[in-house]
Amino acid sequence: MSVTASLSASHHVELTPDFDLSAHNTLGLEARARFGATITNANEAAPLLEEARRLDLPLRVLGGGSNVVLRPFYDGVVARMSIKGRAVVSQTPSETVVEFGAGEDWHEAVCWTVAQGLPGLENLAGIPGTMGAAPVQNIGAYGCELVDRFVSLVAFDTSEQAMVTFDRAACNFSYRQSVFKGTPGRFIVVSVKLSLPREWRPNLAYPGLNQLPEDVDAATILDTVVAVRQSKLPDWRRTGNAGSFFHNPIVSADVANQLTASHINMPRYPQADGRAKLSAAWLIEQSGFKGYRLGGAGVSERHALVLVNNGGATQAEIAELAERITSAVRDRFGVSLVQEPELI
Numbered sequence: 001m002s003v004t005a006s007l008s009a010s011h012h013v014e015l016t017p018d019f020d021l022s023a024h025n026t027l028g029l030e031a032r033a034r035f036g037a038t039i040t041n042a043n044e045a046a047p048l049l050e051e052a053r054r055l056d057l058p059l060r061v062l063g064g065g066s067n068v069v070l071r072p073f074y075d076g077v078v079a080r081m082s083i084k085g086r087a088v089v090s091q092t093p094s095e096t097v098v099e100f101g102a103g104e105d106w107h108e109a110v111c112w113t114v115a116q117g118l119p120g121l122e123n124l125a126g127i128p129g130t131m132g133a134a135p136v137q138n139i140g141a142y143g144c145e146l147v148d149r150f151v152s153l154v155a156f157d158t159s160e161q162a163m164v165t166f167d168r169a170a171c172n173f174s175y176r177q178s179v180f181k182g183t184p185g186r187f188i189v190v191s192v193k194l195s196l197p198r199e200w201r202p203n204l205a206y207p208g209l210n211q212l213p214e215d216v217d218a219a220t221i222l223d224t225v226v227a228v229r230q231s232k233l234p235d236w237r238r239t240g241n242a243g244s245f246f247h248n249p250i251v252s253a254d255v256a257n258q259l260t261a262s263h264i265n266m267p268r269y270p271q272a273d274g275r276a277k278l279s280a281a282w283l284i285e286q287s288g289f290k291g292y293r294l295g296g297a298g299v300s301e302r303h304a305l306v307l308v309n310n311g312g313a314t315q316a317e318i319a320e321l322a323e324r325i326t327s328a329v330r331d332r333f334g335v336s337l338v339q340e341p342e343l344i
Ligand SMILES: Cc1cc2nc3c(=O)[nH]c(=O)nc-3n(C[C@H](O)[C@H](O)[C@H](O)COP(=O)(O)OP(=O)(O)OC[C@H]3O[C@@H](n4cnc5c(N)ncnc54)[C@H](O)[C@@H]3O)c2cc1C
Pocket: 026, 060, 061, 062, 063, 064, 065, 066, 067, 068, 081, 102, 127, 128, 129, 130, 131, 132, 133, 134, 136, 137, 138, 139, 140, 141, 180, 184, 185, 187, 188, 189, 190, 233, 234, 236, 241, 242, 243, 244, 342
């Protein structure tokens, strides 16, 4: 059975009841939603919201489900983002601007730009998920963040019921943060514009890339990033996971100095504002959790920052494990860990 909402003359949104989300989250948790839908066109956002409101249900968008922890049941409408499209929209002597539909697969988009001779995103290769979710947490890896290449995005504002354009300043990006993280569910990103520099220089500063020659091409960097990621992270297709489960904590220089005095091997990375970023993986490993198991949930043997579904894990087990880790790290180091994937 399906419910069809035909709220605009040309755009129909089909709602599927009792929608199974188990195959749509990389942690592989069993989860269902009261209704599911698929957005393939920006014009479907308004009628979808109208239909959710008619049913008196909340509406959430899901991309690849690689940065969420799903509850067993979402009593609302989950819309899977599938707006496709990629095109060069402008070129100047200094940059090429490319626009993508929010449902484009992030890694495929990176591969496409590099294949077009448009380097600039290669350090962000291999990150699971969709284009539309990339600005939500300002994705980053290997010395590069989305903000470095971001121009603007278009989103449907469910509060104002209108399409709005955000430039870089309006997104308020910082480390794994944006205006969208602070307003969960309010904006549905439908397209993203990125700027790729015409005079490209490889970014090889990050460990794992600094052995590459300075005249390396972007395709080689892309392949190297993918290989290094595969060697470090468990493959979510085999062992469910949501990547890094906690942010790397950023603490004052004083706190970092005190910690370094008692833990001389503790990694710390200076920030531009004088504070220090700590390694959440190191804190968790030192707290004895690498390889730890709790029911079907566990901490990866390969990377202490990755919580895994070893088989049949429940959201409650993941939550209990996350709580044990944060308590242990707080007790031992006095540092609070913040969970990265959103609980929906
Ligand atoms: C193995 C693995 C490795 C990872 N490595 C990295 C990494 O190196 N760096 C990094 O930054 N992240 C990493 N991640 C996290 C994740 O891949 C990114 O956060 C990614 O951008 C999430 O995309 P998604 O489409 O799966 O989002 P989802 O998980 O579907 O959604 C995440 C959030 O964004 C919202 N959202 C999704 N689409 C939209 C939209 N179109 N409009 C508005 N809101 C939306 C959702 O409601 C939710 O709040 C990793 C995850 C995994 C599983």
